[in-house]
Amino acid sequence: MFRTVYTFILLIALQAATFAQTYRPVCGTSQEDLGIISQRLQQHLADIRNNPATLEERTIKYVPLTFHLVAKSDGTGRINEKDVYDQLCALNTDYADMEIQFYIKKLNYINNTTVFQTHANAFGFMQFQRDLGSINIWVVEDATPAGDGLGTTLGYYTANFDWLVVRKDEINDQTSTLPHEIGHYFSLDHPFNGWDFDPYDPAVHGTPAPAISPGGVATERQDGSNCATAGDFLCDTAPDYNLGFGWSNCNYTGGAKDPMNVTINPDEKLFMGYFLNCPRNEYYFSTQQKEVMQQDLAGRLVLSSGNPRRIVLGTNINTTVINEVPQLVSPIDSALTPGYNAVVVNWNGVTGADSYILQVSRLFNFSILTTEELVYGTSQVLNNLQSDKIYFWRVKPQNNYYACAPFTPTEAFRTSTTVGADDISSVNDWAVMPNPTDGQTDLFVRLQVNAPFEGRLMLLNATGQIVQQQAAQRFEAGEQNMQIPIGNLQAGVYIVSLQTQEGRLNKRIVVTQ
Numbered sequence: 064m065f066r067t068v069y070t071f072i073l074l075i076a077l078q079a080a081t082f083a084q085t086y087r088p089v090c091g092t093s094q095e096d097l098g099i100i101s102q103r104l105q106q107h108l109a110d111i112r113n114n115p116a117t118l119e120e121r122t123i124k125y126v127p128l129t130f131h132l133v134a135k136s137d138g139t140g141r142i143n144e145k146d147v148y149d150q151l152c153a154l155n156t157d158y159a160d161m162e163i164q165f166y167i168k169k170l171n172y173i174n175n176t177t178v179f180q181t182h183a184n185a186f187g188f189m190q191f192q193r194d195l196g197s198i199n200i201w202v203v204e205d206a207t208p209a210g211d212g213l214g215t216t217l218g219y220y221t222a223n224f225d226w227l228v229v230r231k232d233e234i235n236d237q238t239s240t241l242p243h244e245i246g247h248y249f250s251l252d253h254p255f256n257g258w259d260f261d262p263y264d265p266a267v268h269g270t271p272a273p274a275i276s277p278g279g280v281a282t283e284r285q286d287g288s289n290c291a292t293a294g295d296f297l298c299d300t301a302p303d304y305n306l307g308f309g310w311s312n313c314n315y316t317g318g319a320k321d322p323m324n325v326t327i328n329p330d331e332k333l334f335m336g337y338f339l340n341c342p343r344n345e346y347y348f349s350t351q352q353k354e355v356m357q358q359d360l361a362g363r364l365v366l367s368s369g370n371p372r373r374i375v376l377g378t379n380i381n382t383t384v385i386n387e388v389p390q391l392v393s394p395i396d397s398a399l400t401p402g403y404n405a406v407v408v409n410w411n412g413v414t415g416a417d418s419y420i421l422q423v424s425r426l427f428n429f430s431i432l433t434t435e436e437l438v439y440g441t442s443q444v445l446n447n448l449q450s451d452k453i454y455f456w457r458v459k460p461q462n463n464y465y466a467c468a469p470f471t472p473t474e475a476f477r478t479s480t481t482v483g484a485d486d487i488s489s490v491n492d493w494a495v496m497p498n499p500t501d502g503q504t505d506l507f508v509r510l511q512v513n514a515p516f517e518g519r520l521m522l523l524n525a526t527g528q529i530v531q532q533q534a535a536q537r538f539e540a541g542e543q544n545m546q547i548p549i550g551n552l553q554a555g556v557y558i559v560s561l562q563t564q565e566g567r568l569n570k571r572i573v574v575t576q
């Protein structure tokens with residue numbers, strides 16, 4: 064299955080003296096898979112000719128995405144969720160004019176160094192993790208496909224598994240890798256089909272370009288006379304012989320000539336091309352490309368359940384466009400926080416938001432982040448702050464469809480030098496026993512609860528770092544007894560902290576030897 068010859072590797076190898084140190088971004092979709100894509104595309108074009116879509120059929124289709132957010136086995140290195148949501152915003156803008164919109168069905172967190180760095184050795188594991196009914200997108204550190212060795216693969220589509228693998232650096236709102244790879248997923252070829260792995264070079268291929276490309280596809284002419292049977296088989300995309308590969312700007316002036324000796328004028332702004340240096344918001348899909356993608360999606364919707372190529376459109380998903388701005392409630396106005404170890408930030412939720420990106424920074428421009436995380440709900444406990452420092456914070460509201468809202472205006476607070484404690488009206492009294500403890504037996508926590516509340520028990524060390532935390536739970540009114548298994552704690556001072564929406568309660572405990 065993976066005996067594909069990557070001819071472009073040979074090309075790069077031959078020119079290694081020139082390019083050895085150069086970043087050569089490529090789409091890693093293999094020659095074999097591009098051939099499969101071409102067959103699907105031809106079928107779609109025939110179906111479109113025989114059965115043109117009517118306007119009535121064109122309603123927005125919400126296509127589910129599963130992002131597999133891969134980290135090393137120790138949990139480090141994973142892409143931040145903010146980049147994923149920024150990507151969602153950009154993607155929905157890119158596809159807005161073809162009635163295809165995307166939403167995040169699932170963020171699948173995977174800690175596996177093999178998948179993260181050399182995923183081609185982990186296809187079995189990945190198949191086990193795939194989601195049925197959505198587009199599976201693997202976000203990894205290195206997207207090099209099986210059998211590939213040179214060049215920097217930004218991402219690729221594989222027909223065998225019918226999923227996408229994309230470098231984590233390419234998932235954001237700046238690059239156009241994901242809309243390009245989803246184009247392959249929906250059976251689009253490159254506009255330079257046939258020249259994918261052997262970009263046109265007059266010194267190698269001669270002038271004018273040969274009538275048959277190195278990949279065996281007819282070379283498309285500038286006058287359009289063979290557009291339906293050459294190149295990408297689409298007639299509203301200009302001829303291109305992979306002229307964007309390594310081209311440093313958005314205006315091709317290389318003067319390549321078609322087989323009729325006519326200078327060709329490639330379209331630098333097609334998502335499916337390799338011109339990577341055009342303004343991000345000017346990339347587009349041609350009308351025919353959109354029709355092919357819609358046809359491909361329509362075909363996927365009617366596949367039988369269990370077919371890995373099937374798409375199941377979302378229903379009852381939150382597609383609210385968020386216009387309101389959340390108000391940051393506390394701490395604000397440079398207020399001094401009660402402590403520094405467990406600072407609770409909270410804000411007012413807005414209509415349509417299911418989650419928020421929270422950013423905390425020592426710098427007003429957020430250029431270096433202390434915290435950037437996805438928060439469900441409207442508050443978070445910050446456990447990683449230093450004492451006696453000014454911090455800035457802001458949030459961005461979003462849901463799994465709409466992620467284009469801006470960040471709120473910034474607020475600031477100063478951390479105090481103490482380990483803080485608050486009063487919580489829901490709790491009348493509480494005790495932690497035994498105290499002091501020898502660190503060998505479980506701690507017992509007894510609460511007198513006035514009114515039910517949601518909370519979480521944590522064990523912190525004297526510097527405010529989390530030693531252990533329990534799952535959030537609901538505390539009912541009345542006397543509540545809980546147990547904290549503490550294993551073998553070293554001697555010292557610890558804090559048992561009860562974190563709630565309202566604030567937190569801290570008890571200082573001493574562990575003796």
Ligand SMILES: [Zn+2]
Nearest residue numbers: 090092247253
């Ligand atoms: Zn590609």
